[in-house]
Amino acid sequence: MSISAANTNPALNTLSAFGNSAATPAAGAKGAAKAAAAGADASKLGATQSAQEQSDRFLKLLVAQMSNQDPLNPMDSAQVTSQMAQISTVQGVQTLNKTVSGLDSQFTQLQTMQGAALVGHDVATDGNSLRVDADTHKGEGGFQIDSPATSVNVDILDPAGATVGTVKLGPQEAGSHPFDFDVPATAQGKALTFRVSAMNNDAKLDSKSFAFNSINAVSSTNGKLAVELDDGRRVDYADVRAFY
Template sequence: MTTIANNTVTNTAASSATATGSSATSASEQSDRFLKLLVAQMQNQDPLNPLDNAQVTSQMAQISTVNGLEKVNTTIGGLGSQFTQLQAMQGAALVGHDVAIEGNALRETAGKGDGGYELSSKADKVKIEISTADGTVVKTINETSLDAGRHTFNWDVPSSLQGTGLTYKVTATAGDKTVQSMTLQHERISAVSTFGNQLAVELGNGNRIAYDAIWAFL
């Protein structure tokens, strides 16, 4: 009589049960392989050294767990895709809204320039320097006594500077100490789309950013 050693099937089954990350073998194929080996082992077992029932039960439980996890992962993947589509449908209501995102480009609308910034703490003085593409400062706006948080500013852009790609820099101080600040450029949402499993918004300047890159709605 041909005898198949118990530890051979044990190691094979354990390997099949733990190889969930293998792209070459699916959980279903692992289960079929295990059952075939188990049947072969039962048919050829040594009467003086029979299979351990507890061991077989444990192996079958492992295979069942692997199959269950594979189904759960498939289900979760499907739900994630549906959730992204639902977000995109709801996000359509954002089209036409103005948002603040991290950046320092001065937005121009009909000769009016606007932008924003965030202060980490209260500032006595805030200086906003608006510059051309070559770094030349063309306007300085001074503001005083501002609380921590988000702030905005406006400027009538001269016709000679309109459409030239102006940027701005913010410097804030409290006494003789520098206050941390972050520039927040203003943009308008022109469309909503998805990439991968993430919701994205398309801006009036032609850029597309992830939804979570929006700092604030204006």
């Protein structure tokens, strides 16, 4: 996360502001050399990498201009003050960018540490895998509908896509709903999935399935927090529907 500033070149603007200040004749070759040096510094400004470098070059230009100004036609102090304020603004923005970047990194680390407390908890994520308890052989899953349904049926499918059973839930309100299913002996030990069919009288309703899993680990990649689930999936923290 960073804050951008306009590409300000205060020193070059200062040269323009001082354009009406002529060098005195007494300056001679020495004044010309200083002016040439100032011009060389200005030509390098486009490639500067930091506000500090711009500030240093600006001060060199300022000293060169003051050394060679015409006492009868001095430089405009108001414009000098304006240019110095711009330099200060550029430095401030650069410092702020560094501060914000550091805070962002610390926030990610803190989020990861807090996320570690979620290990072992259950979550609901998008998916249609039926989680089955190895001891009770009871499966569970969930779904969401955006409008009331007069009837909802959940078909439980084996790896070949054949239906091994159906959960008839009847009328359901809009929102998220869990369900469970007693897995028959013929389907135990298989990776089961489910398919939701929601109807409002004769109209078919859209539904979204979600699966229940346990969190095995929490990780962070490129500043994004993710949870690693017991089925091997890695899901972004923002995509978790609910924690239990």
